[in-house]
Amino acid sequence: MSALVLPSSLPFSLYVHFPWCVRKCPYCDFNSHALNDKLLPEREYIDALLVDLAQSSAMTTETRRPLRSIFIGGGTPNLFSAKAIARLLDGVARHFTLAADTEITMETNPGAGETQRFVEYHNIGVNRLSLGVQSLDDGLLKTLGRIHTAVEARQAMRVALDIFPHVNFDFMFALPGQTLSMLDETLREASAFGASHLSFYQLTLEPHTCFYQEPPAQLPDVDTAAAMQERVEEALASVGYERYEVSAYAKPDAMCAHNLNYWQFGDYLGIGAGAHGKVSFFDGAGSISRVVRTIKPSHPRHYIEAARSASGTLVAESRMVERDEFAFEFMLNALRLKRGVLRAFFPKRTGVPLAEIATMVQNAMARGLLEPDDKVFRASPLGWRFLNDAMMCFLADEEK
Numbered sequence: 360m361s362a363l364v365l366p367s368s369l370p371f372s373l374y375v376h377f378p379w380c381v382r383k384c385p386y387c388d389f390n391s392h393a394l395n396d397k398l399l400p401e402r403e404y405i406d407a408l409l410v411d412l413a414q415s416s417a418m419t420t421e422t423r424r425p426l427r428s429i430f431i432g433g434g435t436p437n438l439f440s441a442k443a444i445a446r447l448l449d450g451v452a453r454h455f456t457l458a459a460d461t462e463i464t465m466e467t468n469p470g471a472g473e474t475q476r477f478v479e480y481h482n483i484g485v486n487r488l489s490l491g492v493q494s495l496d497d498g499l500l501k502t503l504g505r506i507h508t509a510v511e512a513r514q515a516m517r518v519a520l521d522i523f524p525h526v527n528f529d530f531m532f533a534l535p536g537q538t539l540s541m542l543d544e545t546l547r548e549a550s551a552f553g554a555s556h557l558s559f560y561q562l563t564l565e566p567h568t569c570f571y572q573e574p575p576a577q578l579p580d581v582d583t584a585a586a587m588q589e590r591v592e593e594a595l596a597s598v599g600y601e602r603y604e605v606s607a608y609a610k611p612d613a614m615c616a617h618n619l620n621y622w623q624f625g626d627y628l629g630i631g632a633g634a635h636g637k638v639s640f641f642d643g644a645g646s647i648s649r650v651v652r653t654i655k656p657s658h659p660r661h662y663i664e665a666a667r668s669a670s671g672t673l674v675a676e677s678r679m680v681e682r683d684e685f686a687f688e689f690m691l692n693a694l695r696l697k698r699g700v701l702r703a704f705f706p707k708r709t710g711v712p713l714a715e716i717a718t719m720v721q722n723a724m725a726r727g728l729l730e731p732d733d734k735v736f737r738a739s740p741l742g743w744r745f746l747n748d749a750m751m752c753f754l755a756d757e758e759k
Contacts, residue, residue: 369639369647369708371424372620373451375408376631377436378659380468384504385569386562390633390657391434404659405443407666409450411630411655411673416454419628419638425458426451427625428617430466431485437467441479448484462487462525462616469515470507477522487525487615489558490515495548496541499534502575516552525613527556532591533584534562535575542587546594555613559591560606605695605746622692623700624708630673633657639708647710650680683755685709686716690736690753694746699730699737716753723752 376390383393429451431444444465451457464487465480467473477488494500495509507515519526530549532542549557561584564571579587592602600608604622607615620627629636634655642648654676656662665671680688689709693700706712720736723729728742728749742749 368424370427370620370623370625372428372430372617372625372627373426373455374617374627374629374631374634374636375429375431375447376629376634376655377404377431377433377439378632379438380433380435381438381470381506382504385575386503386565388565388568389434392659394438399438400659400663401439401443403663405439405446407663407673408447408630410666412450412454414673415628415630415636424626425456426461427458427620428462428464430464430617432466434466435468436465437473437476437480441476441483444480444485445483464489464527464615464617466491467515467519468505468507469512473515473518477518481522486523487527488519488523489527489529490519491529492516492549493529493531494534495545496537499537499541502535503531516554520552520554525556526554527558527615528552528554529558529560531560531562532587533579536577537579537587539583539586539590542590543594546591550595550598550600555610556615557595557600557608558606559595559608561588603697619696622696623704624689624692629653629655631655632659632662647708650685650709651677652680653677682711682715685711686719686753687750687755691750693736694738694742694749697737697743699732699735702734702736705736719753723749726752728752 378390378392379394379399380391381394383391429448431447436444448463463485465485466489467477468491480488490512492512492515493503493505495512497509500507500509500512516526516528528549530545532545562578564574592608595602595608599610601611602608603614604618607618609615619625626638627636628638632655636653637650638653639647639650653674655673656665656675662673665673685705689705702713705716720729723742724731726748727739728745729752730737730739730742738746738749
């Protein structure tokens with residue numbers, strides 16, 4: 360199996376966060392806020408995003424590279440009108456260069472007026488849609504707190520495939536009360552739609568969620584969840600989907616460019632409430648001199664207020680990645696990819712020579728968690744099964 364081929368220059372992407380949902384799901388730990396019958400502050404939020412774009416552009420004059428991808432995530436971005444999204448994309452085009460084939464993805468959820476809005480989103484330049492289906496079983500959807508029904512999900516799936524050249528459907532498994540036979544039916548139906556990309560995430564009880572505070576009944580045990588994961592991979596492989604990342608499955612040439620950039624340790628700006636970013640800066644010789652991570656104010660009200668302040672900054676936190684953190688930060692992403700990444704890209708994307716992490720690499724290989732390959736960093740079958748253990752090998756404290 361060959362490694363993913365990476366471009367010679369450091370890719371550059373943009374993530375835009377829309378933090379509102381109709382209702383907060385009990386398993387969700389994302390920065391999202393229920394509307395609760397409040398009016399959506401559409402104009403005010405887009406105004407704030409445009410200020411954020413201008414500030415971010417000024418910060419990144421050293422890294423004037425074409426945007427490889429734009430990802431509009433949430434929350435539920437399709438609560439916003441196409442007119443609002445068009446204002447955003449016009450602002451992006453004013454401040455940044457777009458590649459001819461820039462991937463522009465928008466996350467959406469069923470049950471928020473699909474057909475006409477999907478057409479309008481496509482008409483303003485969105486060329487990839489990611490639809491949060493999660494399940495095609497009404498009982499499971501109700502347990503998950505989703506606002507749509509299975510019928511609405513199927514309708515949204517059909518509409519998306521009719522309109523967009525590239526579509527991803529998000530599903531979850533190991534759900535309360537879900538059996539292997541129920542999962543088999545979901546896999547059969549989901550794959551039959553023929554989308555180029557599917558995501559299957561195992562339900563995990565994240566801190567600060569309702570499910571964590573009050574775990575739902577009938578959760579599959581560890582062995583059943585593991586069997587479900589194997590069933591997902593086997594079933595999707597049999598109909599032409601490659602599992603190229605922990606939860607991502609794609610038909611040939613349909614991998615998500617935006618997420619690949621994260622996993623391959625590329626650069627990305629994060630704008631919007633609570634958005635995270637990672638940007639590299641270069642010295643006169645074109646080598647990386649520092650890597651900076653940023654976080655924007657998490658609450659949308661504080662974010663909008665900061666954008667309105669003439670002297671305010673929309674960066675709530677900013678820190679430079681320390682030299683001894685790069686091994687873990689790089690592998691935290693790279694080892695999620697089943698094909699791995701080329702070793703040569705570690706020094707190119709961190710500014711740290713491979714020799715400095717040689718002991719960590721040898722330790723991971725000695726434990727059987729990393730493949731003994733002198734060209735590629737790739738988790739072994741054991742490392743893929745115990746991915747957290749493989750990643751922990753690259754913590755600076757672990758080496759000591």
